Amino acid sequence: MFPLPTDPARPEDSGTPAGASTPAPPGAAECQDWDPLAAQRTATDPPLDVLLSGTVFFDIVFTGMERLPQPGEEMWSKGMGSSPGGIANLATAAARLGLRTGLVAGFGDDAYADWMWHTMAQEEGIDLSASRRFDDFHSALTVSIAAEGDRAMATHGHELPEPLSTLIAAAPAARAAVVDLAGETSWWAQLAQRGSLIFADIGFDETGRWDPADLAPLAHCHAFTPNALEAMAYTRTDSPDKAVRALAEMVPLAVVTDGAHGSYAIDSTTGEEAYCPAVPVTAIDTTGAGDVFAAAMVLGTLASWPLEERLRFASLCSALAVQQFGGSLAAPGWGDITDWWRCMSEAAEGGDLRAAYTRSGYRFLDALVPDHPVQGRRRAQGTFALRSDAGVH
Numbered sequence: 001m002f003p004l005p006t007d008p009a010r011p012e013d014s015g016t017p018a019g020a021s022t023p024a025p026p027g028a029a030e031c032q033d034w035d036p037l038a039a040q041r042t043a044t045d046p047p048l049d050v051l052l053s054g055t056v057f058f059d060i061v062f063t064g065m066e067r068l069p070q071p072g073e074e075m076w077s078k079g080m081g082s083s084p085g086g087i088a089n090l091a092t093a094a095a096r097l098g099l100r101t102g103l104v105a106g107f108g109d110d111a112y113a114d115w116m117w118h119t120m121a122q123e124e125g126i127d128l129s130a131s132r133r134f135d136d137f138h139s140a141l142t143v144s145i146a147a148e149g150d151r152a153m154a155t156h157g158h159e160l161p162e163p164l165s166t167l168i169a170a171a172p173a174a175r176a177a178v179v180d181l182a183g184e185t186s187w188w189a190q191l192a193q194r195g196s197l198i199f200a201d202i203g204f205d206e207t208g209r210w211d212p213a214d215l216a217p218l219a220h221c222h223a224f225t226p227n228a229l230e231a232m233a234y235t236r237t238d239s240p241d242k243a244v245r246a247l248a249e250m251v252p253l254a255v256v257t258d259g260a261h262g263s264y265a266i267d268s269t270t271g272e273e274a275y276c277p278a279v280p281v282t283a284i285d286t287t288g289a290g291d292v293f294a295a296a297m298v299l300g301t302l303a304s305w306p307l308e309e310r311l312r313f314a315s316l317c318s319a320l321a322v323q324q325f326g327g328s329l330a331a332p333g334w335g336d337i338t339d340w341w342r343c344m345s346e347a348a349e350g351g352d353l354r355a356a357y358t359r360s361g362y363r364f365l366d367a368l369v370p371d372h373p374v375q376g377r378r379r380a381q382g383t384f385a386l387r388s389d390a391g392v393h
Contacts, residue, residue: 033125034334034374036098037303046173048127050094050298051196053104053164053171053187054087054180056120057140057155058112059328061287065147077145083329084116085142089288090178092328093295095124097317099302102127102174104167106160112139130171134161144287151287176298181217188220197222199298200251201290202230210234215250223253223301225294231256240264241275253301255311257293263315267307276311279319279358292321292331309364316340316362338369 035041037049064078084092087105095101103126107113113133120126140157168187177191181202192198198221202214210233218224224247226234231243240256241264247254248266255265262277296317300310317332320340324330341362347355 034370048102048174049099051174051177057085059085061144089328090291093292093331096333104130108137108139185217192220199223224251225255228258272307274308281319289318293318
């Protein structure tokens with residue numbers, strides 16, 4: 001499997017954990033943010049590139065455990081990380097790719113909410129102007145244990161005092177929105193009428209019915225990005241290829257992801273069809289990988305990249321994310337992408353045939369990656385103030 005190396009000496013790869021008050025690393029003043037859509041922006045663009053809405057969780061992830069504990073058993077983990085979770089996974093992924101990102105969410109008045117609001121608004125640059133803090137309300141919390149190649153989770157939370165739809169109407173306009181088919185759908189039509197491209201996803205159907213009627217809100221959507229299991233179940237097909245063709249009859253852009261087996265897509269607006277193999281890596285935490293893929297697809301679509309390049313870019317971003325622990329704070333930034341491209345190119349030039357094969361599909365990155373150091377992004381941390389040891393073991 002290809003490693004996805006980083007160089008701690010590079011300013012764009014170094015950083016302190018969110019909430020820490022340590023001096024900036026040498027060279028940090030020379031780092032810049034990177035806007036991959038800068039050349040296409042106009043004075044008439046809406047203030048946001050993408051608008052999101054959903055529940056934010058405070059995630060605590062335990063890692064380095066060979067198995068899950070048995071009832072009554074206490075086990076020590078070798079690593080731990082914490083980060084904003086839930087819809088924050090997608091918001092952070094989009095912001096780190098340079099999309100002007102807005103989030104409509106409800107926050108409590110506890111210390112977890114203070115930290116998550118600061119992390120997203122101040123550290124990640126996410127617009128929370130349409131979000132709200134509720135008095136006497138606590139944050140939803142998830143504890144996740146990564147073991148045996150999978151993860152088990154325990155979650156606690158409550159319904160918000162008021163629905164998010166009442167806040168969405170006050171949100172800034174956006175070129176696109178990413179929504180959940182299983183969530184509240186009453187506000188989709190309004191966004192679509194305002195000109196936003198709606199990217200929809202859906203989760204596992206616990207009822208087992210997989211009722212095609214659940215896909216009716218796709219009438220307001222530009223894109224649908226389910227995984228292979230979901231896509232085949234809803235379309236009553238037996239392969240991702242057949243599923244994506246069925247979904248292409250429902251939305252202009254149909255994308256089906258199949259994990260390590262790659263992704264399939266049809267863009268009816270351009271007539272393109274594409275398959276992209278997954279970037280071969282060893283995954284250590286898949287939390288948020290689908291959110292990273294979706295954010296990358298939004299960026300590629302807004303930038304009008306060819307469909308195959310959109311798929312390859314999204315696949316790469318997901319591969320970079322699963323090499324880190326911690327959901328939202330595992331999402332890659334342009335420094336990570338640049339490092340991967342640099343290292344892959346150097347390996348190919350050194351005679352590595354496998355690297356040369358992989359590089360051949362990603363030559364479009366030459367025109368995308370910044371030629372200057374970009375602002376570093378932080379990883380999941382163990383507490384509010386200490387660096388994570390989630391990946392040390």
